[in-house]
Amino acid sequence: MPPSDAFDEFFDKIALPTQPEDRIKSAWDRLKDHIVRHAEISPDDVFLQGSYPNGTAVRPADSSGGYDVDSCAIIAADIDDPDAAFTRLEEILSESDDYAKRLDTSKPRCVRLNYEDDEYGSFHVDVVAARPCADGHLEIPIRNTGWRETNPQGFQDWCLQQPEQFARTVRMLKRWRDETEDDDRRGIKSIVLQVLVAEALPAGETDDATALATTLANMHERLAPHDTPPELCNPSLPDEDLTQTWSDDDFELFKNHLSDAAEIAEQALAAGTSKDAHDLWRDLLGDAFPPFPDGGNSAAPPSPPAPGHVASRPRAPRDERYG
Incomplete structure (x- = not known):
């Protein structure tokens, strides 16, 4: 087997297979629709970020690992208190009984939705609340701390370039x-x-x-x-x-x-x-x-x-x- 063929085979093996890809898409489509409706915001204000849209996601090394998707919702435009931003996001997600039972509020920078494990490992979706700030960037809340500037769309653009x-x-x-x-x-x-x-x-x-x-x-x-x-x-x-x-x-x-x-x-x-x-x-x-x-x-x-x-x-x- 020529080295180039071996690397192509390796690359295919570490990419996310169809089943996790489909699961991510299904979970994300439903979640985005829920946030848009219950937060009464534009679909453009709810988006994916991180390795999945950046094209650098990999499948878990074994079934004891996990795969996830990171997302951002601009729902805190009129909120000054970081902890209040988390409360608002949790309330929006809890409008669904299904999401309410999946909620993990222990993370310092996001709200996590935990899904059932499958043959590829554990799966969860992280949702970050955000508000606009200067230069078209965003600020995200950190529990009991404050706001932190971020630019997920800018980093995604950089990756794709x-x-x-x-x-x-x-x-x-x-x-x-x-x-x-x-x-x-x-x-x-x-x-x-x-x-x-x-x-x-x-x-x-x-x-x-x-x-x-x-x-x-x-x-x-x-x-x-x-x-x-x-x-x-x-x-x-x-x-x-x-x-x-x-x-x-x-x-x-x-x-x-x-x-x-x-x-x-x-x-x-x-x-x-x-x-x-x-x-x-x-x-x-x-x-x-x-x-x-x-x-x-x-x-x-x-x-x-x-x-x-x-x-x-x-x-x-x-x-x-x-x-």
Whole structure:
């Protein structure tokens, strides 16, 4: 199996299948209609945000995971108190007996609707209340805290303006993150990962293996010199530092994972046989990456390592890495 075919198969495996896609669409269509009617607002004031409309959503790594969709409703235009905005949103949703029993009001920035698990994992919809502010941006309430400026439509526009390889690489690295992190609360946030990928992605590269390896190498080069998370501006909200809440310990853990990933990807590019390359990509990306087909250990000319990356050192067994 040529590497390009293996990556295409991997990409298909980590994309959301038809059933979750249909479930998201059905749940969203019904929810949007409910909010529009009961809040008496325009359909344009209720919209999806986050990875699903941005084209970077991935399916759960296994059935113990979950998939979700994020949404925003501009229902707080005349409300000054952040907690009152949550109350209004909860009241609107509670007009439906079905939504009332699904409500989770424990989240600091949204109201969550929990649905029954299916074969792909748990499923929920997060709804954020919002009000307009300057420059066409929005403000969202944070419980017991205050208002926070945001620009979800601007970030979506920025994502969709990136080259096609951006979304493919982000999805692959999201799966790598989900396979790597022991605790998703300590893993890198999706928005941070996306901005780092945009910075590190080699211009004009369309080969998945090369794009992935080079992006990992460039990200590692960018972060390795820092002991604390460096500033990373939100491209849709330049005054926001996306790494401000990233703890030093979690940042250091991510750098360790990133260093190892860049090394594995470099070795996969330079592997002397197709089977060796497949094995290394599976080591990096998990079992969703297809194994090398039975019947051979065909030679493959080694590719050059990712630009600027030094020759790799011998690697410890997987269970000995990071202590």
